[in-house]
Amino acid sequence: MTAVQGKRSTPLGGLTTRTIGRHLEVFDALPSTNRLAMELASNGCREGTVVIAKAQTEGTGRMGRSFASPLGGLYLSVVLRPKIAPELISPLPLVFGLSAAKAIGCTAMVNALVRWPNDVLVNGKKVCGILSLSTSSKGRLDSVIAGIGINVNSKVSDLPDELSTSATTLRDESGHEIDMKELLRNLMYFMDLHYSMFLEQQTDALLNEWSERSCTLKRRVRMDMVTGTVEGTALGVDRTGALLVRTEDGISVVSTGDCIHLDENPISAKAER
Numbered sequence: 562m563t564a565v566q567g568k569r570s571t572p573l574g575g576l577t578t579r580t581i582g583r584h585l586e587v588f589d590a591l592p593s594t595n596r597l598a599m600e601l602a603s604n605g606c607r608e609g610t611v612v613i614a615k616a617q618t619e620g621t622g623r624m625g626r627s628f629a630s631p632l633g634g635l636y637l638s639v640v641l642r643p644k645i646a647p648e649l650i651s652p653l654p655l656v657f658g659l660s661a662a663k664a665i666g667c668t669a670m671v672n673a674l675v676r677w678p679n680d681v682l683v684n685g686k687k688v689c690g691i692l693s694l695s696t697s698s699k700g701r702l703d704s705v706i707a708g709i710g711i712n713v714n715s716k717v718s719d720l721p722d723e724l725s726t727s728a729t730t731l732r733d734e735s736g737h738e739i740d741m742k743e744l745l746r747n748l749m750y751f752m753d754l755h756y757s758m759f760l761e762q763q764t765d766a767l768l769n770e771w772s773e774r775s776c777t778l779k780r781r782v783r784m785d786m787v788t789g790t791v792e793g794t795a796l797g798v799d800r801t802g803a804l805l806v807r808t809e810d811g812i813s814v815v816s817t818g819d820c821i822h823l824d825e826n827p828i829s830a831k832a833e834r
């Protein structure tokens with residue numbers, strides 16, 4: 562069992578969601594909210610359970626990286642049990658990136674954009690990362706864990722030195738302290754809304770909205786994947802959430818990897834023609 566500190570089961574006032582956050586578990590510190598959420602999911606916890614920690618000692622990120630999780634951030638994992646085939650789940654992490662960007666934008670009053678697949682950037686720097694995990698057995702999806710980490714009221718100087726030019730915090734970008742409960746409420750509101758739209762098969766509309774909020778499309782990108790690297794122009798996402806990149810050799814369809822923006826600004830429609 563994951564070692565835990567300071568557990569509280571807290572209702573959050575003003576919550577209007579149908580599924581997400583109806584049961585909250587709040588901790589002062591955890592090794593990783595994703596790890597505990599996985600354990601709760603395998604023990605049959607109810608859908609929409611949210612595990613929150615004020616700090617993590619072993620936060621995990623995409624591509625096997627660690628995720629710096631000092632005090633002042635918001636670290637949470639949501640347990641979901643979508644009744645869909647495992648192969649249909651791939652756009653959901655992008656959808657939650659959209660939810661996070663909208664919640665961050667309206668709470669901190671900043672221009673929050675998504676970088677493929679689901680980072681949220683403010684002024685070109687990362688404030689939020691998402692790691693989704695899923696478990697399935699006998700060809701059926703058991704659970705999906707959506708783990709979200711946001712740099713909220715911490716300072717860039719609280720993050721590891723190597724992130725000082727690529728990451729930022731909402732407090733540093735907005736110039737004021739952010740109401741953490743309001744951010745949490747807004748995040749769960751948008752996740753809940755988008756999750757029901759996803760289950761109602763409105764994925765195309767969600768991916769269109771993702772595209773409108775994206776700072777990746779129409780840019781020169783380098784995609785770093787386990788299998789190698791491709792460079793080109795990011796054209797759009799397909800229905801699975803994969804990024805379509807025009808390279809010298811044709812269109813590459815990238816399903817997993819890191820996306821590095823190579824230019825400062827999107828290529829204008831005129832220059833692209």
Ligand code: BTN
Binds near residue numbers: 692708
């Ligand atoms: C990334 O940017 O690489 C994804 C980072 C995801 C971090 C969150 S914080 C809450 C949850 N618990 C974890 O250990 N990881 C995710």
